[in-house]
Amino acid sequence: MTGERPLVIAADETVLDEILRVAAVAGCELDRAPDLTAATGHWARAPLVVLDEEAARLPPTMPRRGGVLLVCKGSPGPATWEHAFRVGVERVISLPDEETALAGAFADVVETPAEQPGLVLGVVGGRGGAGASVFAAALALAADHDPGGALLVDCDPLGGGLDVLLSLEKTPGPRWPDVRLSGRASVSSLAATLPRRRHRGGSLPVLACGPEGPGPAVESLSAILSAGRRSGRTVVCDLPRTLGEAAEEAVARADLVILVVPLEFRACLAAKQVLHRLSTLTARLGVVACGRSRSGVPGVRTAGLLGPPLLASMPPERGLSAAVERGEFPAKPTGPLASAATRVLTVARREAQAAAR
Template sequence: MTEERPLVIAADETVLDEILRVAAVAGCELVRAPDLTAASRHWARAPLVVLDEEAVRHPPALPRRGGILLVCKGSPGPATWEHAFRGGVERVISLPDDETALAGAFADIVETPAKQPGLVLGVVGGRGGAGASVFAATLALTADRDPGGALLVDCDPLSGGLDVLLGLEKTAGKRWPDVQLGGRASVTSLAESLPQRSHRRGSLPVLASGPEGQGPDVESLSAILTSGRRAGRTVVCDLPRSLGEASEEVLLRADLVLLMVPLEIRACLAAKKVLSRLSRLTARIGLVACGHSKDPAARTAALLGPPLMASMPPERNLWGALERAEFPTKPRGPLATTAADILKIARREAQAATR
C-alpha cells in the first residue's frame, strides 16, 4: 500500500459509515476530514479522494486533481451531476448499487496489480482418498516459495479440513464461516487473518472449511480468486468431487484443473464419471496419475482423454506421516517434484495465453 492514505470528506453519517465499511473490507486505511478546508494539507498527496454530496456542493479554492470520487445515496439527480462536473469529480458512485466499484477503488490503493497475474488452480480427486487434498497442499506450499506467494483454499465443506491436514486446527485465524467478502477484496489483508503453515521460505495462508461443515459462499470465493490473480498469487483450490455452486465458480475461472487418478481400474472408472462433470464447465483439465506407471490401470488412465500432466510414484511413508500430523515436506520427494513440474507448465501456458 502507498504511504499516503485515501482522503474521505463526508458530513452525511450514513454515507460515511458505508464508505468506512467498504474500506475495511478492502483492508484500506483512510484519512478523514470534516470538510474540504480541513482536508487541504492532504489534498494533493492523497492517492484517492472520496467526497459526499455535501462536500462537493461547497468546493474551496483547492487545486484541481484527478482521482476524486463522489459517493451518494441512491441515484444521483441533475444537481449532483452539476456539482460533480464543477468539482472535477472523476466518477459518481451510487450506493448500494455501485458498492463493488468503491471496493475496487480501495483495493487498487491497497494492492497495485502485479506485473504477472497469478494463477488459479483446482485439484479434485478421481475417487475418494485419491490424495487430492495432500497434493493441493503440496502445490500451494511449492508455489508459496515464489515472489507472488500462494493461498490454499478449502472448497469442500465436508472434508476433514485443510487446517487439520496441515496441523493448523488449533491455530487462531479465520475459517470460511468468518469470511464474508463482496466485489473486490484485498488478498493480502485476507491472508494476514488466516492460519498459516510455516515453511523454509515463509508461511502459507490457509482458508479452511468451518468445523461444522460450512464451506465457501460463491460471492466471497469469486472475490478471492479475482484479488489473488490480480495480486500475482497462486490460488490453489481443493475441490470436492460432488461439484456445487462454489466449485463451479472455480472451474470457470481456473487456469488449470488437475484430476488425481490412482492407477487402479475402479479408480479410473470413478475418475471417468468425475471427468464427465468437469468437462461440462472447462476444457482446461490435466491428469495426474498416482502410482506405478507399469500398473495395468495406467493404460486405462491414458484413455480418459485429458493430457497426462504427470505420473507420480507413491511417496514413501506418506500415510504414516499424515497419521502423525507430520505433513510431508520432502523437497525431492514425488509430491514436491511433481508439484514443481506442474507449476512450471501452468505458468508457461498462462504466459503464452496472454501474449
C-alpha cells in the same frame, strides 16, 4: 496523515460509516478530514479522494485532480451532478447499489495489479481417498516460493478441513463461515488474517472450511480468485468430487484443473465420472497419476484412457500416509510429492504464458 492513503472528506455520519465499512472490507486504511479546508496539504498527495455531498457543496478551493469520487445515498439528483461537475469529480457512486465500485477503488489502492497475473489452479480426486487434498497442499507450498506467493483454498466442506491436514485446526483465524466478500477484494488483507502453514522460506495462508457451517459462497470465492489473479498470487483450490456452485466457479475460472488418479482400474472408472462433469466446464485439464499399478500399467496409459494429458506420475512416498495420519503434513523439498507438484506448477505457468500471448 501520510498522504499515501485515500483521503475521505465526509460530514454526513451515515455516509461516512458506509465508506469506512467498505474500506475495511477491502483492507484499505483511510485518512479523514471534516471538510475541504482541513484537507489542504493532503489533497494532491492522496492516491484517491472520496467526498460526500456535504463536502462537494462547499465552494471549490482545491486544484482539480484525478481520482476524486463523490459518494451519495441513493440515486444522484440534478444537484448532485452539478456539485460533482463543479468540484471535478471523476465518478459519482450511489450507495448501496454501487458498493462494489467503491470497494474496487479501495482495492486498487491497496493492491495495484501485478505485472504478471497470478494463477488459479484446481485439484480434484478421481476417487475418494486419492490424495487430492495432500497434492493441493503440496502444490500450494511449491507455489508459495514464488514472488507473488500462494493461497490454499478449501472448497470441500465435507472434506474434513485443510486446516486439520496441515495441523492448523487450533490456529486462530477466519474459516469460510467467517468470510463474506463480493466484488473487488484485497487478497493480501485476507491472507494476513488467515492461519498459516510455516515452511522453509515463508508461510502459506490457508482458507479452510470450518468444522461446522457452510463452505465457500460463490460470490466470496469469485472475489478471492479475481483478487489473487490481479495481485500475482497463485490460488490453489482443493475441490470436491461432487461439484457445487462455488466449486463450478473455481473450475470455470481455473488456468488448470488437476485430476489426481490412483493407478487402479476402479479409480479410473470413478475418475471418468468426475471428468465427465469437469469437461462440461473447462478444457484445461490434466492428470496426475499416483501410486503403483499392480498390473504394471504406466501412468501415461492411464491418462490416455481418460483423455487429458499426463502432467506427472507420482510413485508412493515412503512414510507419507503415516505422517498425514499423525497430523504431520510433510513439507519435504524433495521426494515424489514435491517433485510432482513442481512439475505441475511448471506446466501451469507455461500454459498460462502461452495463452496470454
